[in-house]
Amino acid sequence: MEFYVTAGPGTESALRDELSELGFRSVRLNRGGIPFFGEWEDGWRACLETRLGQRVMVVMGRFPARDLQQLYDGARELPWLDVITPKHTFAVAAYAHESCGENPNFVALKVKDAIVDSMREQLGQRSSVSKEDPDLRVFVYWAREKATVYLDLSGEPLFKRGYRQAGGEAPIKETLAAAVLRMSGWDRKTPLVDPMCGSGTLVIEAALWAANIAPGLWRQRFGFERWANFGEDEAKRLAVLRGQLRGQGHGQPPRITGFDLDDAVLATAQENARAAGLRLSLRKMPLRELQADGTRRMLVANPPYGVRLDADNQLYQELCAAVQRLHGWRVALIVGNPRAIAGIHLRPEAEYPLKNGSIDCRLVIYEVP
Numbered sequence: 299m300e301f302y303v304t305a306g307p308g309t310e311s312a313l314r315d316e317l318s319e320l321g322f323r324s325v326r327l328n329r330g331g332i333p334f335f336g337e338w339e340d341g342w343r344a345c346l347e348t349r350l351g352q353r354v355m356v357v358m359g360r361f362p363a364r365d366l367q368q369l370y371d372g373a374r375e376l377p378w379l380d381v382i383t384p385k386h387t388f389a390v391a392a393y394a395h396e397s398c399g400e401n402p403n404f405v406a407l408k409v410k411d412a413i414v415d416s417m418r419e420q421l422g423q424r425s426s427v428s429k430e431d432p433d434l435r436v437f438v439y440w441a442r443e444k445a446t447v448y449l450d451l452s453g454e455p456l457f458k459r460g461y462r463q464a465g466g467e468a469p470i471k472e473t474l475a476a477a478v479l480r481m482s483g484w485d486r487k488t489p490l491v492d493p494m495c496g497s498g499t500l501v502i503e504a505a506l507w508a509a510n511i512a513p514g515l516w517r518q519r520f521g522f523e524r525w526a527n528f529g530e531d532e533a534k535r536l537a538v539l540r541g542q543l544r545g546q547g548h549g550q551p552p553r554i555t556g557f558d559l560d561d562a563v564l565a566t567a568q569e570n571a572r573a574a575g576l577r578l579s580l581r582k583m584p585l586r587e588l589q590a591d592g593t594r595r596m597l598v599a600n601p602p603y604g605v606r607l608d609a610d611n612q613l614y615q616e617l618c619a620a621v622q623r624l625h626g627w628r629v630a631l632i633v634g635n636p637r638a639i640a641g642i643h644l645r646p647e648a649e650y651p652l653k654n655g656s657i658d659c660r661l662v663i664y665e666v667p
Contacts, residue, residue, distance in 0.1 A: 301341050303351035304331040308652040309477040313350040320347050341451050342536055346514035349476035351456055355448035363445040366408050373412035381525045387428035395441035409438050433524040453521025460516030461574035464566045470600050475503040481650055481661055482630035487552055490596045493588050495556030498567030500598050505576045508551030512543040557583040585616040590624045597627055603634030618642045629664040
């Protein structure tokens with residue numbers, strides 16, 4: 299079976315590397331996401347183990363589609379009763395390339411009609427559509443006279459790990475935090491510091507990665523567990539897989555520290571860390587007190603962008619001054635406002651374009667001499 303793990307913009311190479319390290323087969327780089335091949339259990343495992351992937355989907359079918367009628371006909375022939383019954387709900391979303399000349403919403407509607415007409419023909423009944431919380435999520439990709447129909451194994455997006463009890467005013471998504479940590483070059487052994495930790499996403503994801511704890515273990519339920527082909531035997535196999543992954547976690551990560559100035563935010567970070575089964579050093583400290591002490595450390599931070607949070611020049615000045623005195627440290631900053639690093643008079647070792655939600659950002663990496 300062919301699976302496809304969707305990636306945030308700019309994180310595709312990192313996701314490819316992650317899936318390869320996790321042992322998935324036939325992994326290859328692709329814009330927007332990474333395909334691999336395997337059995338059903340491999341799709342389940344990807345949902346549980348990927349830190350960077352946003353969704354895991356399986357290819358249900360591919361077929362020629364020069365027009366809407368061919369799209370409808372091809373979709374109607376797919377084996378829908380393998381995964382859905384009239385008791386299940388579903389929803390369809392679509393991407394239609396400009397070469398198709400069709401509105402994506404209309405494309406999704408056409409595939410929805412194909413599904414319900416197929417069910418009526420075979421059973422005399424049909425499933426209902428639920429846009430809010432469907433049992434089955436269907437995605438159609440239509441481009442250059444070919445259509446691919448995917449089923450979303452994830453259900454809720456995979457950044458919703460299940461450990462976050464609360465977030466700050468502008469939390470970074472867990473999947474992006476994990477991508478930043480991997481792209482930063484952190485070796486999972488060097489002590490790590492986030493001097494603007496907020497609700498703790500970066501430090502929690504760092505600790506989980508360092509301890510090899512699968513990020514999906516807190517999820518109560520994935521989308522595939524609600525499908526018609528997921529019964530008691532499948533539930534037992536999934537339980538065994540979860541147990542195997544729990545047994546892979548090991549020891550304590552290197553020292554991981556988060557600082558912030560807001561007591562309430564730090565309390566939230568502590569709550570989130572405890573929910574993830576972690577004990578982290580989280581305490582109040584201003585940037586101006588951050589100093590090098592002769593030990594090499596990794597600093598990772600997501601400074602406010604001045605878009606969703608107020609960010610004044612003084613904060614940026616303190617950040618730039620702090621970075622330049624951290625001799626021997628490696629520094630990775632998610633920059634959504636160029637003013638945040640204007641005072642760092644060092645040449646970046648690397649820069650990567652990213653998106654944090656709808657905001658264009660850069661991951662900027664320095665080695666401080």
